Amino acid sequence: MSVITGAWRRTAAGAGLLATDGTVSPTIFAEMSALAAQEGAINLGQGFPDEDGPAEVLEAARAAIADGLNQYPPGRGTPDLRAAISEHQHRFYGLSVDPETEVLVTVGATEALTATLLALIEGPDDEVVVFEPYYDSYAAAVALAGGTLRTVPLRAPDFQPDLELLAAAVTDRTRIILVNDPHNPTGAIFGRDVLTEVVRLAHLHDAIIVTDEVYEHLSFHAPHTPIATLPGAPERTLTISSAGKTFSATGWKIGWIHGPAELITAVITVKQFLTYVGGSPFQPAIARGLRLDDSFFTDAAAALARKHEILGAGLRDAGFTVFSPQGGYFTLADATAVGGADGAEFCRTLPTRVGVGAIPMAAFLPAEHRSDPGYSGIVRFAACKRVPVIEEAVSRLAALRA
Incomplete structure (x- = not known):
């Protein structure tokens, strides 16, 4: 047995x-x-x-350890890192994010995603729509939360979704539309038509948009466009990213999530019983990294x-x-x-x-x-x-x- x-x-x-x-x-x-x-x-x-990654970011972590920043940081993350995340979102995307109520620092993007799903999914009647293929933790986290996974295929050579299939997948049972952009494993960047349709469907079916944007600064041909910048998106979008890919510091596990205060409150309610906090000396280092020159x-x-x-x-x-x-x-x-x-x-x-x-x-x-x-x-x-x-x-x- x-x-x-x-x-x-x-x-x-x-x-x-x-x-x-x-x-x-x-x-x-x-x-x-x-x-x-x-x-x-x-x-x-x-x-x-x-x-x-960059020497100044590594040195900032060493300095933080030497300066005694080795105990629990605040549950939402250090104030300076939350401020740096807010500044970053405004600097690159024109987004206004309140660092006090709309930002949460997590132990990597994976924890941000898992805590979000645990917070927002109530049972198998709640569906999460993802693009397939998908990063393997998505299905595991949906299952852990007790939800139901629905997928929309991405096909070679361009790995863009069929918008009719996307519209068919999103229904009144859809709790979350999960978008990974730039996309792992395909390397695709979704067109404006795809992002606009996601927002339209989220409004039509009262769904929440959750975005995994860990490769946001590794877009090769055009600047990254967060869904949260589209009309009608900010009030129902939770944006997830992390430092690991941008600063070649995958082992530090410093991630974050931002969005409407009431949704962030729901996520932190779960997150505090997962890891509580993490990476105290790495948080000022990542704040330093987010403020590096363009x-x-x-x-x-x-x-x-x-x-x-x-x-x-x-x-x-x-x-x-x-x-x-x-x-x-x-x-x-x-x-x-x-x-x-x-x-x-x-x-x-x-x-x-x-x-x-x-x-x-x-x-x-x-x-x-x-x-x-x-x-x-x-x-x-x-x-x-x-x-x-x-x-x-x-x-x-x-x-x-x-």
Whole structure:
């Protein structure tokens, strides 16, 4: 008999990790990272940088530790970081956000999302609409909250949703429309028509919009447009972001959420019983980072875009069909022509065959859709590595075409 019960069972099932015998398997990310380590492969699977962020941000964290900022910060986050988040939203997007009542600092964007779903979902009659493929924590968090997940597919090559399918998915049972933009894993940036339709549907069905914008400063061809800037959106939108991707500090786990005060109050009511607070000396460091000159943010996006170009060119030379991303850490490629019609099996053998790790698209789909032929050969590679590492990975991948 399984000992997995209640919320644990729901979460494991939502993440696609619960086997029929009741056992829980590791995530595909853990599995592929372990395979890469075992084979001494270059890990282009999991999305973490292999170099540190700006020196002034690192130094601010060291100074905070030396200055004794090592105990619990305020529950909503340090006043200076909340002020910096408010300033950032106004500086880049023209949004007016009250740092006292409309901002909450969280332990990464994942906690912000999970606390939001736990706060706002009351049961299985509450539906959460997401674009598929999706970051795996979304389904797990919806399941943990006891809600029902509904998905709208994103198809190659541009990974933009069909607006008719989106309108059909959003109903009066929709509690939340969850939008990840720039999108992981596809690297898509949603068009203005998509964002406008999300706002229209949210008003029509009295839904809340929750946005995951952790790649906001890693948009390659145009500035990021938060949904909260659209007419009719601010009063029903919770915007989530974090420092990890922007400042190459994924291990610090400093995230935030902002939106209408009454919704933030609901989220903090749950969050205080999850982690309570986190990352005291990292909060002033991230406040410092958010106030860096514009050149830091534009340079970071340009540097990552260049890494994607190198990776994409190498993948094409190796025989992959590449879907060039518009933003974010990841490049998708169809491996069918190099023996990867089954993307999951391809990724399980890739570290041994050529010494490179990747993640199959199946990791970002519900279990019942993992054999969808539109996704089955697609795999994800992380470009957030040093250029010499990417060049070595590309050199190894060339062996697939030999």
